[in-house]
Amino acid sequence: MARAKSKPAIYKTDALVAEDIDSYLEQHRHKTMLRFITCGSVDDGKSTLIGRLLYDSKMIFEDQLAALEADSKRIGTQGQEIDFALLVDGLAAEREQGITIDVAYRFFSTEKRKFIVADTPGHEQYTRNMVTGASTADLAVILIDARKGVLTQTRRHSYLVHLIGIRHVVLAVNKMDLVGYSQEVFDKIVADYARFAKSIGFAAFTPLPISGFRGDNIAAAPSANTPWYQGPSLIHLLETVELDAAASQAKPFRMPVQWVNRPDLDFRGFSGLIASGSVKPGDGVVVLPSGKTSSVARIVTMDGDLPEAAAGQAVTLCLADEVDCSRGDVIAIADQPPQAADQFEATLVWMGEEEMLPGRAYWLKLGAQTVSATVQAPKYKINVNTLEHLAAKTFDLNAIGVANVSTDRPVVFEAYADSRTLGGFILIDKLTNATVAAGMLHFSLRRAQNVHWQPIDIDRARHAAMKNQKPALLWFTGLSGAGKSTIANLVEKKLARMNRHTFLLDGDNVRHGLNRDLGFTEADRVENIRRVGEVAKLMTDAGLIVIAAFISPFRSERQMVRQLMAPGEFLEVFIDTPLAEAEARDVKGLYKKARAGKLRNFTGIDSPYEPPLNPEIRIDTAKLTPQEAADQIVSRFIP
Amino acid sequence: MGHALTHLERLEAESIHIMREVVAEAERPVMLYSVGKDSAVMLRLARKAFFPSPPPFPLLHVDTTWKFQEMYALRDRMARESGMELLVYHNPEAKERGINPFDHGALHTDMWKTEGLKQALDKWGFDAAFGGARRDEEKSRAKERIFSFRTASHAWDPKNQRPELWNLYNARKNKGESIRVFPISNWTELDVWQYIQLNDVPIVPLYFAAPRPTVKRDGLLLMVDDDRFPLKAGEAPEIRSIRFRTLGCYPLTGAVESQAQTLSQVIQETLLTTTSERQGRAIDKDAGGAGMEKKKQEGYF
Numbered sequence: 014m015a016r017a018k019s020k021p022a023i024y025k026t027d028a029l030v031a032e033d034i035d036s037y038l039e040q041h042r043h044k045t046m047l048r049f050i051t052c053g054s055v056d057d058g059k060s061t062l063i064g065r066l067l068y069d070s071k072m073i074f075e076d077q078l079a080a081l082e083a084d085s086k087r088i089g090t091q092g093q094e095i096d097f098a099l100l101v102d103g104l105a106a107e108r109e110q111g112i113t114i115d116v117a118y119r120f121f122s123t124e125k126r127k128f129i130v131a132d133t134p135g136h137e138q139y140t141r142n143m144v145t146g147a148s149t150a151d152l153a154v155i156l157i158d159a160r161k162g163v164l165t166q167t168r169r170h171s172y173l174v175h176l177i178g179i180r181h182v183v184l185a186v187n188k189m190d191l192v193g194y195s196q197e198v199f200d201k202i203v204a205d206y207a208r209f210a211k212s213i214g215f216a217a218f219t220p221l222p223i224s225g226f227r228g229d230n231i232a233a234a235p236s237a238n239t240p241w242y243q244g245p246s247l248i249h250l251l252e253t254v255e256l257d258a259a260a261s262q263a264k265p266f267r268m269p270v271q272w273v274n275r276p277d278l279d280f281r282g283f284s285g286l287i288a289s290g291s292v293k294p295g296d297g298v299v300v301l302p303s304g305k306t307s308s309v310a311r312i313v314t315m316d317g318d319l320p321e322a323a324a325g326q327a328v329t330l331c332l333a334d335e336v337d338c339s340r341g342d343v344i345a346i347a348d349q350p351p352q353a354a355d356q357f358e359a360t361l362v363w364m365g366e367e368e369m370l371p372g373r374a375y376w377l378k379l380g381a382q383t384v385s386a387t388v389q390a391p392k393y394k395i396n397v398n399t400l401e402h403l404a405a406k407t408f409d410l411n412a413i414g415v416a417n418v419s420t421d422r423p424v425v426f427e428a429y430a431d432s433r434t435l436g437g438f439i440l441i442d443k444l445t446n447a448t449v450a451a452g453m454l455h456f457s458l459r460r461a462q463n464v465h466w467q468p469i470d471i472d473r474a475r476h477a478a479m480k481n482q483k484p485a486l487l488w489f490t491g492l493s494g495a496g497k498s499t500i501a502n503l504v505e506k507k508l509a510r511m512n513r514h515t516f517l518l519d520g521d522n523v524r525h526g527l528n529r530d531l532g533f534t535e536a537d538r539v540e541n542i543r544r545v546g547e548v549a550k551l552m553t554d555a556g557l558i559v560i561a562a563f564i565s566p567f568r569s570e571r572q573m574v575r576q577l578m579a580p581g582e583f584l585e586v587f588i589d590t591p592l593a594e595a596e597a598r599d600v601k602g603l604y605k606k607a608r609a610g611k612l613r614n615f616t617g618i619d620s621p622y623e624p625p626l627n628p629e630i631r632i633d634t635a636k637l638t639p640q641e642a643a644d645q646i647v648s649r650f651i652p
Numbered sequence: 653m654g655h656a657l658t659h660l661e662r663l664e665a666e667s668i669h670i671m672r673e674v675v676a677e678a679e680r681p682v683m684l685y686s687v688g689k690d691s692a693v694m695l696r697l698a699r700k701a702f703f704p705s706p707p708p709f710p711l712l713h714v715d716t717t718w719k720f721q722e723m724y725a726l727r728d729r730m731a732r733e734s735g736m737e738l739l740v741y742h743n744p745e746a747k748e749r750g751i752n753p754f755d756h757g758a759l760h761t762d763m764w765k766t767e768g769l770k771q772a773l774d775k776w777g778f779d780a781a782f783g784g785a786r787r788d789e790e791k792s793r794a795k796e797r798i799f800s801f802r803t804a805s806h807a808w809d810p811k812n813q814r815p816e817l818w819n820l821y822n823a824r825k826n827k828g829e830s831i832r833v834f835p836i837s838n839w840t841e842l843d844v845w846q847y848i849q850l851n852d853v854p855i856v857p858l859y860f861a862a863p864r865p866t867v868k869r870d871g872l873l874l875m876v877d878d879d880r881f882p883l884k885a886g887e888a889p890e891i892r893s894i895r896f897r898t899l900g901c902y903p904l905t906g907a908v909e910s911q912a913q914t915l916s917q918v919i920q921e922t923l924l925t926t927t928s929e930r931q932g933r934a935i936d937k938d939a940g941g942a943g944m945e946k947k948k949q950e951g952y953f
Contacts, residue, residue: 034920042846046659115813117794118787120840127659129838141815148817259656271672276705284701286669286819315703325657327668327701340676364815378820381676437818446824448814 044122047251050131050146050179052170053156058187062156062225063132066248067121069232116146125252137166140397140411141364143173144451148437151257152181154247159192159222163205169397171206175215176360176413176453178429181254182210182218185247190224194238213400221247257433261324265349266290266298267427267435269380270342274329282313282329283338285381288434290346291323292330297347300338301425306347307334341382343425343435351435353423354457360415360429361388363408365442365449370407372540374573375449377420379438385421385576386440387543390536392416407536408450417458429453444569476556480514484553486578487650489562490571490625491588492617493603494595496634496642497562500588503643505560511651513558518545520563533614539570546574553582566622586646587628592617594635660847667694667835668701669819670798671782674833675708677823678780681833682739684769685711685730687723688899689855690784692730693844694836696853698782699734710737712781714772716764717742718753718901720877726856741772753903754882760901770806773830780823780831788840798837804828845922849915858896859918861910865889872906897922 029037053059119130131146133139147153153174157167174182184206192198203220210218222239223229229236234246245253267288274282292298292309299306311331312319322328330344338344345351363369369388377386394405394414408414429436440450477484487504489497498519505517524531528544531537542565549559565571575583595617596604607615614620625631630649632642657665674681683698685691698707711731731738746763753760773781787794797813799821814822825831836844848855858875865876867887874881875896876889881903883889894907895918908925912918 030920030923034916034923037923038846038849038916038919041842042658042660042850044659045656046662115795116815118838119794120788120838122659122840122842127840127843145815145817149819256656258662271669272676272702274702274705280704282704284672286665313703315700323657325662325665327665327672329703376824378822380820381673433818437820439817439820439822441822441824446822446826448817448822451815451817 040124041122044125044127045256046127046129047152047254047256048129048131048150049152049154049251050133050143050150050174051154051156052133052143052174053166053187057156057158058225059156060132062154062185062187062223062231063119063130065225065228065231066128066130067119069228116142123248123252128251137169137397137411140169140173140413141362141451143170144177144362144364147174147177147179148433148451150177150179152183152251152254153179154183154185155218157184157186157202157206159186159188159198159202162202163209165398167206168209168400171210171215172213172395172397172400175213176362178433178453180257180260182215183247183250184218184220186220186222187225189222189229189239190227194222194229196239196241199242219244219250221245221250223247258325261289261432262291264289264324264431266292266296266346267351267432268292268328268330268344269382269425269434270338270340270344271381273339280331281335282311282331283342283344284327284329285344286327287322287324288380289324289432291321292346293321294318298332298344299347299350300332300336301343301345301350302353302423303337303342305334305336305338307332307336309333341380343380351425351427351432352457353425355420355423356458357418357426358392358415358455358458359418359438359452360413360455361408361418361440362451363410363412363414363449364451365447366410367442367449368407368409368535369412369450370539371416371536372543373567373569374443374576376441376443377418377424377438377452378441379424379426379454380434382424384424385443387419388440389417389419406534415455418452426454426457428456442569443572473554473556476554478556480556482513482556482558483582484556484558485582485584485650486549486553486559486561486574487584487586487646488565488571488574489560489586489588490565490628492590492592492595492622493564493615494598494600495588495590496639497564497588499639500632500642500646501560501562503639504646507643507647508558508651511647513651514556515558515560516552518549518552518559518561518563533620535567535614535620538566538614542567542570542574546570546577549574550577553578564616564622566616566620568623568625571625584630584650585625585628586630586632587625588632588634588642589624590634660843660850663836663839663843664697664700664847666819666838667697670821670833670835671698671701671707673821673823674780674782674831675702678831680776680778681709681780681782682712682773682776682778683707683709683736683782684784685713685727685738686784686899687713687719687727687730687856688784689844689848689859690786690836692853692855693839693847694782694784695730695734696847696851697835706735709782710739712739712741712772712776712778714741714765714768716753716760716768716901717747718760718764718880718903720856720858720875720899720902722856722858723899726854730854739772739776741768741775743768743771752880753901761904764901773806778830779825780833782833782835784836785834786839786841786844787837796834796837798834799823800832800834801825802830802832806830841922842919845915845919849919856899858899860914861893861895861912861917863891864894864907866892866894866907873909874905875902875907877902897925 051059117132121128131150133143133146155170186199186202199222222242223231229238231247235242268285270283270285272284274284294309296309298309309330310333312322313329371390372387374385374387377384391405392415393402394412396403397413405414427435436454438452439448442449489501491497501517505515508515528541531541549561552559606612607618616622630646713727743764751760751763785793797816802808867874867889892909893911895910896907912921
């Protein structure tokens with residue numbers, strides 16, 4: 014590919030820096046900031062375009078340029094020419110593979126604005142990276158190779174950009190130099206794209222014919238090569254588009270409270286980043302979810318109290334009244350407060366290596382609120398290439414779909430379309446602490462407001478007192494055939510002889526009734542345990558000592574049940590029998606069937622068992638008889 | 653109605669938001685304070701974030717005993733002014749073995765800084781440490797998260813980073829893990845300088861040009877900061893008007909010849925200069941282009 018070495022466009026800043034630095038600094042000081050994302054694959058020339066923007070705006074120093082020239086010859090893909098892409102491919106592993114595999118952030122500025130570019134990979138397996146980069150962007154540049162036109166991946170990128178709510182889309186038809194700067198080619202691509210954009214629901218985009226390699230229509234337009242193009246240059250567009258921060262200042266005031274500032278007894282301030290709207294001393298506000306009202310007394314900063322503060326500013330508010338307010342609460346304008354709810358419909362982008370399990374408890378973080386949440390079975394998943402809705406039982410890595418989400422207490426929220434801060438959330442795996450999903454709230458499922466807790470006069474303490482005992486849940490976990498049911502049965506008999514009121518929930522028995530509709534997939538196993546946990550909780554509320562014998566192979570579900578119970582009432586009993594021993598016993602003949610492939614998802618064979626890390630009681634069945642085990646459990650539990 | 657925030661106002665708010673999240677979610681945060689201009693800005697941001705409270709964490713200086721004298725002076729002054737506790741750590745093994753930049757080269761940085769940092773974090777049990785690194789400094793930093801997790805042995809795994817969406821940071825960690833948090837990730841060198849100017853942030857005078865005793869060695873212009881500097885045969889300190897673009901151990905930090913005596917002049921010189929900021933530091937030169945990435949995997953900040 015013998016393309017002539019291009020001349021870098023020159024911005025005017027240089028002269029001003031040299032001649033009048035103070036004027037330059039004054040100008041720079043008032044610049045606004047635009048964050049944008051570039052979408053496209055390696056072949057679309059994305060890295061080349063970003064490298065070009067950095068190069069043109071003098072963000073590349075001589076030593077970097079020397080390294081770039083040397084690298085271009087050694088590992089570049091442009092022959093002896095400068096390979097701008099090498100400027101932006103960061104990690105060593107990526108440079109070797111010649112692809113970008115993460116999100117990288119780049120910086121440059123022009124006379125009017127400072128820019129932060131999120132550079133993300135384009136392949137389908139990096140959907141999560143693209144969504145991450147897009148989440149902070151005001152604008153997206155979607156690159157198309159003029160020789161190839163609108164491709165499947167163009168559609169995917171556009172859909173993701175639309176999903177994440179980016180309001181400004183630039184369609185950059187790149188490599189125009191390789192199609193002879195043909196207007197016909199450009200017009201056809203724009204028409205194709207317009208049809209598609211309309212079909213996914215976004216009407217406005219700005220098409221632009223460019224060459225990242227040659228610099229056409231990037232710093233200035235029209236390029237001599239495209240006299241037929243009448244629109245702005247890419248830089249001009251980036252410099253003038255409306256910022257999201259400006260748009261959110263026009264909305265009602267909301268500020269999630271991050272931290273309560275209490276240096277001494279005389280000062281109590283609520284610190285946070287204003288999510289939307291603006292606020293002045295004297296404004297009436299409401300603290301959510303409690304609903305307590307007050308008014309703003311002061312807006313405190315180290316640089317002095319402010320007469321007004323708006324979206325995007327980090328401040329500390331002092332209220333006129335002593336109202337309860339802590340981290341996670343939201344301070345909002347009193348006459349237009351957001352709602353609180355505990356059930357929502359949401360779109361999820363799954364980012365975890367492990368697939369989503371309906372019913373499993375995850376941490377949900379939204380603003381400064383962190384709550385426990387479960388995702389119900391997906392309503393559908395979206396094929397990001399064809400945009401079809403597909404039936405799905407779960408979400409795996411990079412899957413996008415819609416499901417209902419329930420939280421263990423109400424969260425203050427807004428629809429994502431109205432507020433990224435109060436409508437966007439992440440899900441965190443409770444065991445690995447990994448961020449496993451990004452979510453966008455659609456609306457609450459009203460049920461939370463309509464289903465109230467009925468106050469009951471005979472409470473759980475009264476129930477327990479009547480039975481003269483302390484309620485508890487003895488949770489037996491272990492492999493199939495470990496001896497759980499046998500030992501649990503002996504424990505119950507022993508407790509009965511001690512006049513204790515008990516109930517034994519057995520895995521097999523429950524599956525004949527309450528959980529008859531569930532199978533043995535991971536998702537069904539999670540739901541099985543969730544239901545049993547809820548039933549056990551009701552029984553302890555009734556004052557009973559509940560003995561539950563379930564394989565319950567996953568730590569997170571056992572943890573979920575533990576969290577349902579009052580502190581100290583959950584006792585995990587690990588019936589520890591090695592797989593070889595349990596398989597040798599094979600009382601029900603199940604291992605044989607599983608080994609023969611006649612039984613799928615069998616714990617220990619083709620489905621994992623995660624042993625407890627710190628069980629309250631561990632029984633080594635190789636050392637104890639079932640009766641000895643039962644005696645030991647009861648003596649640990651009733652001293 | 654409010655005004656359109658400038659880029660510096662947005663960056664300041666973002667950094668403050670990050671620091672408050674860490675204080676709300678971490679058990680024992682600390683701010684790594686290296687006395688350079690980035691640390692100076694980070695410290696100012698911390699004071700703003702928690703005002704009128706003092707920042708609710710200590711400052712930690714992992715010292716090598718080879719910093720410039722003026723750095724030690726400013727460090728002690730800033731700790732006093734901010735009302736924060738100052739912790740200074742010296743790796744006892746490096747001290748005992750007399751590790752120094754003249755005789756031990758890369759081992760000096762490794763033992764005093766990389767090992768020293770790990771030991772200090774372990775000693776006080778800090779689970780979150782603020783650092784002043786910026787994404788514009790170096791290519792591997794462009795990809796690092798704002799909340800960057802380290803294993804119990806302080807290693808960084810660039811392939812296994814958590815996605816950071818919107819301004820939601822997942823600060824939950826596994827047992828033994830710790831977090832490095834970079835609140836000024838999105839600042840550029842120019843932003844830092846301009847913030848210092850607009851906010852009158854005190855910085856080490858070495859950033860401004862003055863006549864200082866110097867020696868040219870291995871392509872670097874070094875300052876003879878004290879009498880521990882061993883002169884080679886034929887070397888004699890020469891007075892030159894120099895300043896520093898970046899500060900570290902004085903025997904490892906190259907100066908530039910300069911006449912820039914005011915902040916405006918320093919910024920002007922920075923903008924017109926043609927070499928990147930970290931070039932004055934010997935540390936990035938090992939292992940070719942992947943130098944910093946390799947260092948980070950080993951636990952260097």
